[in-house]
Amino acid sequence: MKxxxxxxxxxxxxAGLKPSGIRRFFDLASSMDGVISLGVGEPDFVTSWSIREASILSLEQGYTSYTANAGLLELRQEIAAYLRRKFHVDxxxxxxILVTVGASQAIDLALRAIINPGDEVIIVEPSFVAYEPLVVLAGGKPVAVHTSGEDKFQLNPVHLxxxxxxxxxxxxxxxxxxPTGTVQSRTELEAIARLAEAHDLLVxxxxxxxxxxxxxxYTSMAAVSGMRERTILISGFSKGFAMTGWRLGFAAAPDEILxxxxxxxxxxxxxxxxxxxxGALEALRSGERDVAEMRNSYRRRRNYFVASLNEIGLPCHLPGGAFYAFPSIKPTGLTSEQFAERLLIEEKVAVVPGNVFGQSGEGYIRCSYASSLEQLQExxxxxxxFLARL
Structure with missing residues (x-):
């Protein structure tokens, strides 16, 4: 018998998916002592006490059953009020509105809900590492549109x-x-919107x-004229409300898609x-002051860190949002991978090589400034x- x-x-x-480039550097850094990690995109604040207390109270009151599949109606009502108040969309x-297990699940659901085998999805690079794999897993074909540091990573509608x-x-x-921290202006979003309308696309x-x-x-894409019916808005509580471990996000979209x-x-x-x-319900009701304090703290750190990067010879544009700096390491002659690996091994500073965010990220590194000012200074x-030795 054979x-x-x-x-x-x-x-x-x-089998064809690449492991996360971010996770590889994080795992390597966690195995070393004395590392300053600027790698993982996570707030360094603890979730506000009022949010934690609300969650604890829900447990004490025995609210441990399933909610509606779409999430607590009370929470969805608060999300709707929040979107109306902050971003002028109804x-x-x-x-x-759908409450999800983090914004990442919302993106996964959105792609699986709209993609037929072979459909193309354009991804503006540099981009979050999950977009391309999620498109592939949904049966679609990712198509990259590159942005450049010379344009501060703003999307050129002609290239799109x-x-x-x-x-x-x-x-x-x-x-x-x-990873760039770039914020698309209303004018740029309107140009994208006109292309979406002309070619019957979703965003x-x-x-x-x-x-x-x-x-x-801030301008939401859904608030741009004609785009509410073409937009799947993805957001959540991880970044602005410092709730990464809570794994709670949401999607807002037209009825049929939602x-x-x-x-x-x-x-x-x-x-x-x-x-x-x-906990998220309490965040929306009482968390705005805490969010403002965190935002002001990040702004101060951004200003210091980006100015310092430019001073030491790593050119960096001033990001308009998020908590990432994306400096160029091209003057060193090293690739992004080489620079990140050597910086980690020789000086115990963990950053993420820009190429993990797509080809247009090559020649850059992502540094999270969601760390204390003392750590950023060190x-x-x-x-x-490290640069002096090079």
Whole structure:
């Protein structure tokens, strides 16, 4: 009897996915002593006490059952009021808002709800590392549109239009952007909107960092004329409210699309954690002062850190939002990977190589300034010492 060849059980699609470049550097840094980590995109603030207390109270009162699949109606009503108050967009809490397990799940649901096999989804790079894999897992084809440091990573509508084909279904934009911190202005969003209308496209707008916008009033893509019916608005509580570990996000979209996302959510997740939803309810009701204090703290750190990067010879634009600096390391002659690895090994400063965010990130590194000012000052000292040796 001939020995049978063992089957390959892992999906070819999954086998072809690259592991997260961010996680690789984080794991390496965590195995070393004395490392200053500027790598992981997470607030260094503890979730506000009023939010934690609300969640604890929900447990003490025995609210430990499932909620509605779409989330607590009371929370969805607060989200609708929040979106109306902050971003001037109106959504029906009953049919157009879905509470998810983090904003990442909301993006996954959005893609799976709209993509047919072979549909193209345009991703504006540099981009969050999850977008491309999630498009692939949904059966779509990711198409990159590059931005450049010379333009402060603003999207050029001409480049976007060149990437559109008959198979294009949607565009993913992130503003404020991870990893560059760039905020798309209303004028730039309006140019994207006109292209979406002309080519009958959807826009998946990842606005998780909207609360961390430092200059002027934030413009949501859904608030641009004609775009509410073409936009799947993604946001959540992780960044602005310092609730990363709570894993709570939300999506707002037209009824037809939102209900398709809800179908998948019902089967895959049932509902978001109940106690986290009660915490989020309190965040929306009383958390704005704490958010403002965190935003002001990040602004001060941004100003110091970006100025210092430029002083030591790493050119960096001033990001308009999020908590990332994206300096160029091109003057060193090293690749992004080489620079990040050597900086970690030689000076114990962890950053993320820009190439993990797409080809247009090569020649840059992402540094999170969601660290204490003392740590940022020490990191700059070590980076300056590293550059002097080069």
């Amino acid at each position: 020995p049978q060849t063992r089957k390959t059980y892992v999906s070819k699609t999954v 959504y029906c809490p009953e049919t157009e 239009e060149r990437a559109i084909t008959e198979r294009t279904k949607a565009v993913i934009i992130c503003s404020p952007n991870n 998946i707008a990842d606005e998780i960092y909207a609360e961390l916008t430092y200059e002027g009033e 209900q398709a996302m809800l179908k998948i959510h019902q089967y895959a997740m049932m509902c978001a954690p109940t106690m986290a939803q009660y 990191a700059i000292k070590r980076m300056k010492r």
